[in-house]
Amino acid sequence: MSEFQGVWVFSESRDLMLELLGKGSELAKKLRVELTAVLMGRNVKDQAGRLIEHGADKVYMVADPALERFYIEPYTSALAQLVQQHKPEILLIGSTRRGRAMAPRLATRLETGCVPDCTELSIEDGRLVMSRMVYGGNALAKEICRVKPQIATVPPRVFQKLESRGRKGQVVEVDIKPEKSGTEVVETREIEAAKVKVEEAKVIVAGGRGVEKKEDFRILEDLAEILGGQIGNSRPLAEDRKWFTEWIGLSGHKVRPMLYVACGISGVIQHVAGIRDSQVIVAINKDAEAPILEVADYIVVGDLYEIVPALSSVLRRLLKGG
Amino acid sequence: MPTIIVCLKQALDVAELKVDSTTQRVLTANAPRKISDFDKNALEEAVKLKEKLGGEVITVTVGSEKAKMVLKEALAMGTDRAYLLSDPSFEHSDTLAISYILAEGIKKLGSYDLILCGEASIDSYSGQVGPRLAERLQLPQITYVRALSLNGDTVVAERTLENCYETIKTKTPVLATVTKEINEPRIPSLMAIMKASKKEIITWSAEDLKVAKTRVGIDGSAIQIMNVLAPKMDRKRIVLEADTVKGVAEKLAKALINEGVGGR
Ligand SMILES: Cc1cc2nc3c(=O)[nH]c(=O)nc-3n(C[C@H](O)[C@H](O)[C@H](O)COP(=O)(O)OP(=O)(O)OC[C@H]3O[C@@H](n4cnc5c(N)ncnc54)[C@H](O)[C@@H]3O)c2cc1C
Ligand SMILES: Nc1ncnc2c1ncn2[C@@H]1O[C@H](COP(=O)(O)O)[C@@H](O)[C@H]1O
Numbered sequence: 001m002s003e004f005q006g007v008w009v010f011s012e013s014r015d016l017m018l019e020l021l022g023k024g025s026e027l028a029k030k031l032r033v034e035l036t037a038v039l040m041g042r043n044v045k046d047q048a049g050r051l052i053e054h055g056a057d058k059v060y061m062v063a064d065p066a067l068e069r070f071y072i073e074p075y076t077s078a079l080a081q082l083v084q085q086h087k088p089e090i091l092l093i094g095s096t097r098r099g100r101a102m103a104p105r106l107a108t109r110l111e112t113g114c115v116p117d118c119t120e121l122s123i124e125d126g127r128l129v130m131s132r133m134v135y136g137g138n139a140l141a142k143e144i145c146r147v148k149p150q151i152a153t154v155p156p157r158v159f160q161k162l163e164s165r166g167r168k169g170q171v172v173e174v175d176i177k178p179e180k181s182g183t184e185v186v187e188t189r190e191i192e193a194a195k196v197k198v199e200e201a202k203v204i205v206a207g208g209r210g211v212e213k214k215e216d217f218r219i220l221e222d223l224a225e226i227l228g229g230q231i232g233n234s235r236p237l238a239e240d241r242k243w244f245t246e247w248i249g250l251s252g253h254k255v256r257p258m259l260y261v262a263c264g265i266s267g268v269i270q271h272v273a274g275i276r277d278s279q280v281i282v283a284i285n286k287d288a289e290a291p292i293l294e295v296a297d298y299i300v301v302g303d304l305y306e307i308v309p310a311l312s313s314v315l316r317r318l319l320k321g322g
Numbered sequence: 323m324p325t326i327i328v329c330l331k332q333a334l335d336v337a338e339l340k341v342d343s344t345t346q347r348v349l350t351a352n353a354p355r356k357i358s359d360f361d362k363n364a365l366e367e368a369v370k371l372k373e374k375l376g377g378e379v380i381t382v383t384v385g386s387e388k389a390k391m392v393l394k395e396a397l398a399m400g401t402d403r404a405y406l407l408s409d410p411s412f413e414h415s416d417t418l419a420i421s422y423i424l425a426e427g428i429k430k431l432g433s434y435d436l437i438l439c440g441e442a443s444i445d446s447y448s449g450q451v452g453p454r455l456a457e458r459l460q461l462p463q464i465t466y467v468r469a470l471s472l473n474g475d476t477v478v479a480e481r482t483l484e485n486c487y488e489t490i491k492t493k494t495p496v497l498a499t500v501t502k503e504i505n506e507p508r509i510p511s512l513m514a515i516m517k518a519s520k521k522e523i524i525t526w527s528a529e530d531l532k533v534a535k536t537r538v539g540i541d542g543s544a545i546q547i548m549n550v551l552a553p554k555m556d557r558k559r560i561v562l563e564a565d566t567v568k569g570v571a572e573k574l575a576k577a578l579i580n581e582g583v584g585g586r
Contacts, residue, residue: 072453072463097483101465104417104450108457113418113544116448134550135445136336139348142548182462182496186478187489203583227583239503245482250447259583269336276553280581282574297558298577300570310571318575319584 004089004148007031009056010038010079011094012070014047018054018161020092020154023121025055025162027090030123034058036088040078042068052169055162059171060086066178069185070098072105074178080109081176088149090128092121095153103153113145118152119254121159128152137250137273155254157199191245198248203229203259204278206248208271209236210264210285210304214243219305220263223312226319227259234265249274263304267292284308323377324435324472324494326368327428329455330381330396332389333358334445341552348552357392360440362399362507364500368438369400369508371472378402380431384412384423390523397518398510404521405431409528411535416543417446421454423538426531428459435494436477441466441501452499461497464490468503 009020028035107114120131256277283296393404442449456463
């Protein structure tokens with residue numbers, strides 16, 4: 001039997017931690033090993049029970065003032081020490097921006113590989129097979145890690161958490177001295193959060209650079225409201241125009257709504273990478289050559305400023321009638 | 323005056339990739355390559371800092387002979403010294419091995435204040451090389467930086483997280499990875515391009531770097547790729563047309579209702 005054993009999960013995001021436990025428990029069952037959650041923070045005792053309820057057989061708890069805020073070095077060093085002591089074969093890390101910054105640093109300390117943003121994980125011949133998008137979204141790569149622990153990062157809302165029911169498990173408090181942080185956060189500015197997570201929306205009406213002014217999103221919002229959905233946007237509207245702070249696509253949220261309406265979005269590969277799993281895609285674009293048309297189910301070549309309000313008014317009438 | 327090192331990757335131009343429709347394989351062999359998008363932002367930031375504070379900008383890339391092309395472009399954009407870390411044994415290195423090669427190259431360069439990388443590379447979009455390099459060089463790291471300032475040995479950076487912007491303070495040396503938001507990369511003038519073409523690119527081999535052969539290439543990589551396939555896109559691609567906007571809207575609305583939209 002290999003020296004390395006067990007499936008571990010860690011995320012500083014509580015929701016994502018539960019999703020990792022959901023997938024982790026499936027992997028652990030297949031390998032017939034324990035599922036362990038690593039809980040780090042200053043005062044985290046009250047969270048351990050919830051992790052057990054959602055599937056953890058064991059919780060390693062590291063409580064230290066140095067872990068109050070998420071800093072790279074203390075978190076990396078605490079997790080690295082635990083891994084070196086107990087040698088799990090698989091480690092799943094939540095792919096938040098913090099997790100994505102920590103996982104490769106940890107993997108380097110452990111001289112192992114890390115596959116980022118996995119959307120599929122399975123066990124084949126006792127090994128973890130990890131799938132993720134590459135080439136900007138042009139392809140899906142299946143990869144394995146020859147070294148243990150095998151590390152994968154997992155984005156939010158890809159896997160489901162288990163229902164909470166009277167599971168039993170063990171909480172182990174560990175005494176580890178985290179390294180000091182080399183950086184200091186001197187200020188944080190909160191970003192206003194969307195009401196519904198875009199990954200959970202059934203309908204998304206998304207705008208791109210074809211929308212000229214932020215106020216014009218009103219017409220997209222109007223359509224979204226009629227369809228019981230919400231709005232979304234491409235990356236330049238966040239980064240170049242600063243209208244939003246989030247976006248849909250390869251480097252943003254990956255969505256899978258029933259209906260995705262792309263208004264004034266060209267459909268460059270990195271945007272399409274985030275909407276591939278939509279059931280129905282509608283493209284409204286005034287350019288008959290726009291790449292978005294290649295990946296759409298229904299195509300309207302025209303001005304979004306005319307089409308979208310007209311669609312809203314027809315739908316309002318038809319849906320009210322039915 | 324600061325010494326700033328920029329790590330550039332010659333990446334596949336993903337917008338130009340073609341797929342073999344029978345095998346679903348992506349044809350990468352002769353696909354065009356370019357400087358990975360966000361690496362240009364990293365370089366622009368370095369050159370801007372140099373223009374303000376003086377000092378030197380050094381660019382480093384791990385790649386084949388072909389990667390000289392991106393270093394030429396980097397020289398035209400304002401790089402002072404360009405290094406190509408290249409050896410047949412480096413081929414097929416994963417991020418574990420690339421970060422090792424880069425770290426050895428950077429150690430050979432001597433002292434520095436700031437290392438800049440892109441948020442992630444356009445072809446692999448892994449975002450790993452920056453943090454891995456920071457670990458190997460025992461530096462603090464700041465990822466997803468949208469604004470950066472350097473004042474003496476103090477670095478202040480603003481980074482974007484999912485729910486907040488964080489302003490981070492630290493001392494040099496430090497490694498930062500930047501997003502597109504940080505600046506608009508310059509387009510070098512013809513003159514700058516001509517001047518750059520005369521500048522030397524220094525190539526360091528495995529031997530020059532004294533890297534262990536077991537730690538580079540396939541042998542030194544932890545990740546093994548089983549396959550890479552383009553997903554099949556089965557979309558209907560129905561073009562809706564009518565004489566009037568209202569007519570098109572009617573057609574689209576009906577199509578959507580047929581798809582079950584608006585059903586309770
Ligand atoms: C590594 C990397 C990661 C990236 N990740 C993402 C990502 O996650 N998400 C993302 O979105 N982008 C991402 N990008 C950026 C991406 O490459 C594109 O630049 C971006 O998606 C383009 O946004 P857009 O379609 O809104 O703008 P444009 O490409 O400018 O398209 C605007 C479209 O609007 C149409 N239009 C204009 N006016 C009208 C009108 N009145 N009516 C109808 N149509 C109109 C035009 O015909 C055009 O097709 C990434 C890039 C890189 C390099
Ligand atoms: N071969 C390379 N040579 C130099 N720098 C690289 C190389 N690969 C990646 N990088 C740097 O690391 C960043 C992240 O790359 P990646 O981990 O591939 O997403 C890039 O934006 C570059 O700054």
